[in-house]
Amino acid sequence: MRYLYFPGCTLSTKAKGFAASGEASAxxxxxxxxxLSRWNCCGATFPLATDNLLALVAPTRILLxxxxxxxxxxxxxxxCYHVLKRTNRLLKExxxxxxxxxxxxxxxxxxxxxxxxLLGLLRDxxxxxxxxxGGQKRLQGLRVAPYYGCLLLRPFxxxxxxxxxxxxxxxxxxxxxxxxxxxxxxxxECCGSYLAMNSSExxxxxxxxxxxxxxxxxxxxxxxxxxLCQFNxxxxxxxxxxxxxxxxxxxxxxxxxxxxxxxxxxxxxFGLADHHVDPRPLLVSRGLQ
Amino acid sequence: MRVGLSIRQTRGEFVKRVEEISGQEILACNQCGxxxxxxxxxxxxxxLPSQVIRLVQLGxxxxxxxxxxxxxxxxxxxxxxxxxxxxxxRIMEALRQLVLRKEGDRLELSxxxxxxxxxxxxxxxxxxxxxxLS
Numbered sequence: 001m002r003y004l005y006f007p008g009c010t011l012s013t014k015a016k017g018f019a020a021s022g023e024a025s026a027x028x029x030x031x032x033x034x035x036l037s038r039w040n041c042c043g044a045t046f047p048l049a050t051d052n053l054l055a056l057v058a059p060t061r062i063l064l065x066x067x068x069x070x071x072x073x074x075x076x077x078x079x080c081y082h083v084l085k086r087t088n089r090l091l092k093e094x095x096x097x098x099x100x101x102x103x104x105x106x107x108x109x110x111x112x113x114x115x116x117x118l119l120g121l122l123r124d125x126x127x128x129x130x131x132x133x134g135g136q137k138r139l140q141g142l143r144v145a146p147y148y149g150c151l152l153l154r155p156f157x158x159x160x161x162x163x164x165x166x167x168x169x170x171x172x173x174x175x176x177x178x179x180x181x182x183x184x185x186x187x188x189e190c191c192g193s194y195l196a197m198n199s200s201e202x203x204x205x206x207x208x209x210x211x212x213x214x215x216x217x218x219x220x221x222x223x224x225x226x227x228l229c230q231f232n233x234x235x236x237x238x239x240x241x242x243x244x245x246x247x248x249x250x251x252x253x254x255x256x257x258x259x260x261x262x263x264x265x266x267x268x269x270f271g272l273a274d275h276h277v278d279p280r281p282l283l284v285s286r287g288l289q
Numbered sequence: 290m291r292v293g294l295s296i297r298q299t300r301g302e303f304v305k306r307v308e309e310i311s312g313q314e315i316l317a318c319n320q321c322g323x324x325x326x327x328x329x330x331x332x333x334x335x336x337l338p339s340q341v342i343r344l345v346q347l348g349x350x351x352x353x354x355x356x357x358x359x360x361x362x363x364x365x366x367x368x369x370x371x372x373x374x375x376x377x378x379r380i381m382e383a384l385r386q387l388v389l390r391k392e393g394d395r396l397e398l399s400x401x402x403x404x405x406x407x408x409x410x411x412x413x414x415x416x417x418x419x420x421x422l423s
Contacts, residue, residue, distance in 0.1 A: 009411040044415035048363060048382035050312040055419065079412050154365035164369045190329045190364035196409065197417025198396055202333045202360060209329075227410045235408055276408075 001125065003116070004070045005033035006062060008080040009041045010227040015077075015254070017271015018227060022076045022118055022256035028263045029126055033074060038065050042083040045194070053100060059087035060101050064109040074116045076256065078226035082151035085115040086158050117152070119169050119225060119255070120161050128176035132262060137178025139262050142286060144179040145214035145222045146170035147252075148188045149229040164188065170255060174223060177262040186213040191232040200236075207232045208240045211250055220282055222252045230254065234276045251279035261288050298348035307345050310383035311376065318342050318375045324367035330360045338367060338377055345380065358384045359395065363420075389423040396421035 011019040026033045039062055047055035062084060066073040075081040091098040092111040102108050122128065153164040162169045167188060171181045189210055192203030211233060214222050224230050234252040241247045257270045257279075267289070272280055283289040308315055318339075325337035334357040336344070344352040352358070361381040368376050389395065396417060398406075406414070 009415070014408075014410040041411070041415060043419065044412040045363070045419040047419075048376075048379045049310050049386050050379070051310055052386075077412070079416070150362075150364040150366070154369050156369060188366075190362050190366065192330075193362040193364060194413060194416035194420050195330070195360065195362050196413050197401070198421055199333070199360060200405075202330060205332070206329055206362075228412050228416070231408070231410050231413060 001030060002032045002034055002070075003072050003074045003121065004066050005035050005074045006039055006042075006066070006080060006084065007035060008075065008077045009044075011077055015227040015230070015271070017269065017274055018076060018230075018254040018256060020269040020271065021254060021260040021265075021267070024265050024269070025256050025259045025263055026118065028260075028265055029122070029131070031121065031126070034069075036062070036065050036069065036073070042080045044079055044083065046083045046086045053097060053104075056087055056090065056097070056101055057105060059083050060091065060109055061105060063088055063091070063111075063113050063115075064105065064107055066113045067109060071112060072114050072116055074118055074121060076118050076225065078117075078149060078152040078224075079228060081115065081117045082159065088113065088115050089158050117161060117225070119152075119173065122173065123169055128172050131173075131176050131259070132178065135264070137262070138264065138288060139174075139258060140178040142179050142258075143182055143218050143220045144174050144258070145182050145184050145217060145219035146174055146187060147210060147214070147222050147224045147229065147233070149224060149226050150188065150190050150193070152225055153188055170223060170225070173255060174258065177258065179258070182214070182217040182219045184213045184217040184219065186210040191229045193228060193232070196228075196232055203232055204236045204239055204243070207236055208244065208247075211237070211240070212247075215248060215250055219250065221258075221279065222250055223255050223258060224252060225255055237277050249277045251275060251277045251282060253279055292347065292349065294347060299346065301348050303350050304345060304348050306387060307380060307383045310386055311379040313376050313380055313383075315342070315346050315380070317373050318346065318371075318377075319373060321372060323370050323372065324377050327366050327370050329364065329366065330362060334360050338381075341384070342375070342377060342380060345384075352384055353388055357381075358388070359421075385420065389421075393423045394421065
């Protein structure tokens with residue numbers, strides 16, 4: 001199966017391991033993720049001001065480029081997915097805004113592209129139960145906290161991937177890989193998001209609450225699909241340890257990194273050494289490295 | 290606090306602008322407080338999210354000087370729980386925009402620590418710029 005794919009800025013730079021592990025895992029499962037031949041930054045925020053049409057231009061250009069090459073567009077990053085999916089819906093529902101934007105970019109986006117997240121694609125097209133069919137479940141017993149964050153799920157009326165209060169999609173994926181999925185209270189609480197740029201202490205507190213909840217549930221690793229969540233949860237753990245004596249640091253991985261390892265793919269390109277809290281000792285101790 | 294109210298104020302220019310930019314009907318909020326109860330950043334805010342919306346309902350521009358509007362991370366938890374379907378993140382955005390469009394930037398990128406900037410993912414910098422720069 002061939003799907004057009006939008007990596008986005010962060011997956012092409014700071015989160016190359018997310019991209020590499022996602023692409024390799026998809027390939028192993030018979031999904032060929034073909035990168036859009038031309039793309040730009042999505043803007044990393046869906047404009048919440050209704051009079052800000054300019055911020056819709058960047059994601060519309062991405063959708064337009066996708067329209068020239070196919071009818072689906074797959075994203076791995078939660079934020080890119082959120083921005084593209086909401087923009088696509090807005091262009092479909094608000095004809096006057098679509099016309100203005102089309103006039104501005106001097107091309108015509110006909111809102112025919114369907115925006116997908118790799119998680120949805122795996123669940124709906126491949127089926128989680130098929131992921132490790134007949135194979136050995138290499139992640140058996142690894143205690144994992146599935147962290148969804150915000151933008152992968154909300155607003156449900158527009159994203160529609162999973163229940164925003166009791167999501168299952170990451171839980172089910174990880175369970176199908178043999179992981180022991182822990183229940184924890186903060187799986188869709190906010191990590192602080194872009195507050196990282198202006199309010200580092202608040203971001204640290206929000207991220208700490210999530211990690212504390214995951215640790216209290218016995219997790220050995222936290223898993224996410226968002227590079228901003230990954231950064232907020234991972235980067236500040238040194239600070240958290242200094243601030244909260246007794247805080248045990250915990251690796252924060254992308255779901256694709258664990259998926260790739262579970263599928264038995266060589267993990268050299270997965271960027272495991274790039275994380276601030278090194279996941280390799282845990283992986284080595286479980287014979288996964 | 291004694292507050293003088295008039296129809297001129299509660300249906301005045303400020304409220305009109307917030308409603309226009311946010312696309313929300315400000316009086317749809319019945320002050321149940323669910324947004325404040327679930328807001329993950331409420332612990333750091335000077336006013337609760339429901340108090341900010343109350344100020345706007347009363348046409349009081351103090352809402353614009355609250356730290357709360359800059360601590361809203363647009364996580365959309367309040368939106369997904371509001372029984373009245375009020376999109377409070379859009380109201381917060383409208384308030385931020387009113388300040389940014391009048392007073393300019395709230396963030397100086399060059400003042401951020403070099404270590405942070407070299408580690409931060411692109412989308413943090415872009416999203417932060419979108420939210421804090423005019």
